[in-house]
Amino acid sequence: MPTPQTILATLDTKALTAVRQIHAPGASDQDLRTTLTQRKYLDPLRQIHRNLRRASELDLYGRPLLAILDLGCGSGYFLKICEKLGHQATGFDLDESAIYRDLIASLGVRRVIGRIDAFEPVPGIVSRFDLITAFAICFNDHSEPVPWGRDQWEYFLKDIASRLLKPQGKIVLKLNPREGEIEDARFYTPELRTFFERLGAIIEGPLLTFRRKPILSKTGVAL
Secondary structure (H helix, E strand, O other): OOOHHHHHHOOOHHHHHHHHHHHOOOOOHHHHHHOOOHHHHHOHHHHHHHHHHHHHHOOOOOOOOOEEEEEOOOOOHHHHHHHHOOOEEEEEEOOOOHHHHHHHHHHOOEEEEOOOOOOOOOOOOOOOEEEEEEEEEOOOOOOOOOOOOHHHHHHHHHHHHHHOEEEEEEEEEEEOOOOOOOHHHHOOOHHHHHHHHHOOOEEEOOEEEEEHHHHHHHOOOOO
16 A cells, blocks of 8 residues: 555645645644644645545555545545546535635546435436445435434435446445434434345444445345
8 A cells, every 4th residue: 555655746736735825824734633624634644644544444455446436525535545546536526615626626536516415316427336435424414403214315325326336336335423322323323223234234333335236135126
């Protein structure tokens, strides 16, 4: 696995520095590493390190070329790491953050702009992928009083598995916690956990890994 410093040396550091000066003029590295705002993404070395770790957890190093779709791609660093490891990566996200917009442009990664809504197909994507990821996702309204339930999740998973995933592909989702809950209930209710398990999910706390065939067979889609 390459080091963060090796990856950083291959990027357009002048463009990344310019973005930092626009959105966080005068901020120190320590400022960016302790903030809870989107300005934390203006520290490229830290973000590269973080996303190299994600790539390692997903076993992306040394693999044959994979087509990867990252839902809620944010600043785009994970997309760039995937490219540096020899894969083809596409991001999908809203276009509401100027910081994300400028970082995406500086990194030179591909992003499809769109919104994920309950009971609506993921828009704007027509290709199929070996791996679909979503980290710290917000489209399931985790911060709302009533987050997505079984019906919303079933529609979403069936949609991306049937339309966007290759036959041997997999989906990896990392859920955000809900405030006021404890242990795994921060990420999903016991009922949702049972539902995810019925679809063949491997569950490790907030991390859910699905395969295409169990999703489709359990949700009544012909394979």
